[in-house]
Structures are given as structure tokens and as C-alpha cells.
Amino acid sequence: MAYLWRKLGFYTVALWAALTINFLIPRLIRGNPVDIIMARFQSRQPPPPEFRKTLEVMFGVSDEPLWLQYLAYLRHLAIGDMGTSVTYYPTPVTTVIGQAMPWTLGLVSISLLITIGLGVGLGMVAGWRRGSWLDGLIPSTTFLAAIPYFWLALLLLYFLGGALGWFPLNGAYDYARVRMGFTGDFLGSVLYHGALPALTLVISGIAGWMLGMRNMMVSTMAADYVVMAQAKGLRPRRVMIAYAARNAVLPSVTGFAITLGFFVGGQVATEVVFSYPGVGFALLQAVGSADYPLMQGIFLMISVAVLAANLLVDLLYGLIDPRVRKAA
DSSP states (O other): OOHHHHHHHHHHHHHHHHHHHOOOOHSOOOOOOOHHHHHHTSSSSSOOOOHHHHHHHHHTTOOOOOHHHHHHHHHHHHHHHBBBBBBTTTSHHHHHHHHHHHHHHHHHHHHHHHHHHHHHHHHHHHHHTSSSHHHHHHHTTTHHHSSOHHHHHHIIIIIIIIIIISSOSSSSOOOTTTOSSSSSSHHHHHHHHHHHHHHHHHHHHHHHHHHHHHHHHHHTTTHHHHHHHTTTTTOHHHHHIIIIIIHHHHHHHHHHHHHHHHHHHHHHHHHHTTTTTHHHHHHHHHHHOOOOHHHHHHHHHHHHHHHHHHHHHHHHHHHHHHHHHOOO
């Protein structure tokens, strides 16, 4: 319980810091979202002065002291009010994020599961069978981890999507031929359109997982308990999974928490390249339109998601490693 409460306290402070930074960033940037909305009415009949006052209240533009604005900001967040989007005015920010979130969650979750599963599995086998062709292949794939997500996405888009025509170039499904719904045609179209963005994330991330797991397997195989298990005549498969891999995977759990933020950043860049209607593409639209409320909401959502995932990883680490609970 001491370990649990310490972690909850740490992440509570981290969440408060994220909320505070998210509050300050738009107020340190020049520009007024009300002026952007008012500019849309220049070619029409000028709106009454009361309209500008209403927009200022809606977008939180105020001359009140900063601490009063901060309290109002926390109060609105407590009731789920993130303001109104400038780009999609008068749609609330929560609605825009809610429409984009399922696409991002699907892309990130599937890509991350494939990346971790293949990376850890192949790294485990390569470490167990040192000197094999798979072990020799891993160092040559490490350059993939150094390629920026957007650059790899552009290469795959050009060759697999444009030159060969194997995959669509943009979108989340075939908007012209398929209607959204839980049907076989819709789900098949979603998987087909999401294959190339997911492949980008998998290729960029799998090499690091393979190399990390391989090195930990090599180190773990020299441990006394693994040598003893082999001397007792246990089956090699059991020694590899129950003794060596079980302990070698612990740093990979920590690595998941560390690399999650980079993976989310790569997902944002990938969605922009493929015009995938997720949170990353919505963030691009917000930046292009100086939509500070939407940017603020997306940044907050990403921060909370990464903090929640890291908290779950820390709690999971305490469950699978008794030494952590004993130290706590």
C-alpha cells in the first residue's frame, strides 16, 4: 500500500503540473481567438458589439487577475468544459476530440500491441539463440529507430501507396462507397486504410524493442538460476520462457513507460502525413487556424493519457517484481 500511495501522490502532482502548464501556454502566446472569429464576418454585415462580448466570455478572454482565470479554468475542467473550438465554431472542444479519439485509440493500441509483441518475442528468441541469423539481423535494423516517423511515413506512402498502389493514400475508410457502422464492409475498409499508418509506427518502433529484449536475454542467461535450471535438465522452452524471459522482460515494462510519449508523438506526425482523422490531424487543423482552445484540449488529453499509462505501468511493475513491493 505504501508503494501505491507514493505513486498516486507523485502522479497527482504531475497531473497538477500538466494542468497548470496547459493553462499558461495559451496565455503566453500572442493572439486572440475572438479576433479570428470576428474576421469571418468582415465580408458580411458587421455583428453588434454584444456579439464580441459573448465570444469573449465563450473563449475565456478576460482582463481578470491570472489566479481568478486559473480557478475558473479548473472549475470548467471539473465539469468537462474545455471551451469552444475556433476551427469548428461553434462546436465544443470536447465534441471535436470525442470524434477524433476513437480513430487515434484504435491506431495507437493496435500498432503498440503489434510492436511490443513482435519486438519482445523476436528479441527473446534472438537472445536465446545467440549467433543465429535472427541475432545477426537485429543490429542492421536499428537504423529504423533513428528514422523520423514522418519521413518513413512519406516513403511508405510514396512506394506502397503511390507507386505500387497497394494501400490508399489518405483517410480512415472509403467515404464514397462505405457507410459508417458495425458492418463487415466498414470494418474491412477501416483496417485497409489504417494498415499503412500502423505499419509506419510498427517499423519505427520494433527495432528498439528487439534490441533491448535481446540484450536483456543475453544477460539473464548468465544468471545462476538460469544455469541451475539448465543443469537440472528442464526443457529448453521452459527455461527460456519461465526463467530467462520472465526476468528479462522487466526492463521492457519500464521501457514501455519511457517510450510511450515518443510513440504518441510519432502517431501525431503519422496522422498528419496520411490525413488520418485522429487527434494528430485535428491538432494540425488547430495549429493552422490558431485554435488555442482545441490545442489546449488536445495537449491536455495527451498529457493525461501518457500519465495514466505510466501510472498503470508502475503499478504493474510492482505486481510482477516482488523486489519493488519489498523496497516500498
